[in-house]
Amino acid sequence: MESLKLKRLHGVLKASGILLCIAGVVILAFYEGPVIRSISNYHLLHTSVTAKQADGSKMKWILGVFLTTLAVFQWSLWTVLMGPMLEEYPSKILTATLQCIFTTIQSxxxxxxxxxxHSxxxxxxxxxxxxVLYCAIALSGISYYLQAWAIQLQGPVFLGMSMPLTLIFTIMLSSIILGEAISLGSVIGGILMVGGLYNVLWGKRIEESPEKDIIKEQNHDEEANLDKDTQMQTGTSRM
Known part of the structure; x- marks a missing residue:
């Protein structure tokens, strides 16, 4: 669905953008570095994890990683399939509604x-x-509609490349609202992901510019030929 010509500038930009995003996610996951204190000292939630809970979470981290990877893989397939589906049936509201209904039944x-x-x-x-209200309204209803809108407008590649920004927004809001500390790895990873997204969008813009110029030239030629035909028909009718 996405052309990648490494001998052209737009292909190099898109490939480098994908590699930068991957590098940013890897650094965010495996490198912590020095801790940068938050500018906010306000904590909205006060939670404490006991030693027993911490041991239990370490025992189940493999299952958590597997289920998360499976969920992301299925979501990626869904975004790719949503592109052709929206071309055949462009109702974004009904698409988001059906997605929420089936998600509710499965959940x-x-x-x-x-x-x-049951308590x-x-x-x-x-x-x-x-x-619960935030997840239902924002994360399900509004986000599903916006995802369908972005896919219909720019395709699944744009949505897939912009999703790592949710990690950056989560880190920023956790620091500002919850007062959590930010590690140096999070800052470096966020910068790399933003740079990767910018490179991909830059490459797509360079790639689409010649296509738009060609379409404009074709439309101009068609209009010129149509005017010539009209003039010839007018002259013939006068004769």
Whole structure:
């Protein structure tokens, strides 16, 4: 779906942008570095992890990585398939609505299997209810519609390249709102991901510019030929 000509400038820019994004994610995941203190000392949530909980999380990190990788892989396939689907049926609202409905049904049955304690299903007027509303409105409804809009406008490549920015926004908001410390690896990784996204978009703009010029020239030639035909028909009718 995306051409990659390494002998042209736009191909080199797109390839380098992808490599920069990969490098940024790798550094963000495996390199921490010195800790940079947050400019905000306000903590919205106060949580403490016990030693038992920490040991349990270390035992299950392989399963967590596997499930996360599987989820990202399936999401990538979905974004690629959404491009041809929106060409055949361009209703973004209905697409987002159906996606939310089927996600709700699947999540309901998964929750029935994994969570047998029905007392935890009750919603209270606390931070948990705010988190549920935020996930339902922002992360599901609005984000699904915006993803469909971006794919219909620029294709799945633009959406895929912009997704690493969510990590950067999460780090920034965690530092400002929650007062969490930022590591040097997060800063370096964020800079590399932003640079990679800029290179890809720059390459796509250079690649699309000649195509737009060719289309304009073709339209201009068609209009000129149409005017000539009209003039010839007018002259023939007068004769």
């Amino acid at each position: 309901f049955f998964i929750a029935l299997v994994l969570e047998r304690d 935890k299903w009750k919603l209270k007027f606390d931070m948990g209810l705010l988190a």
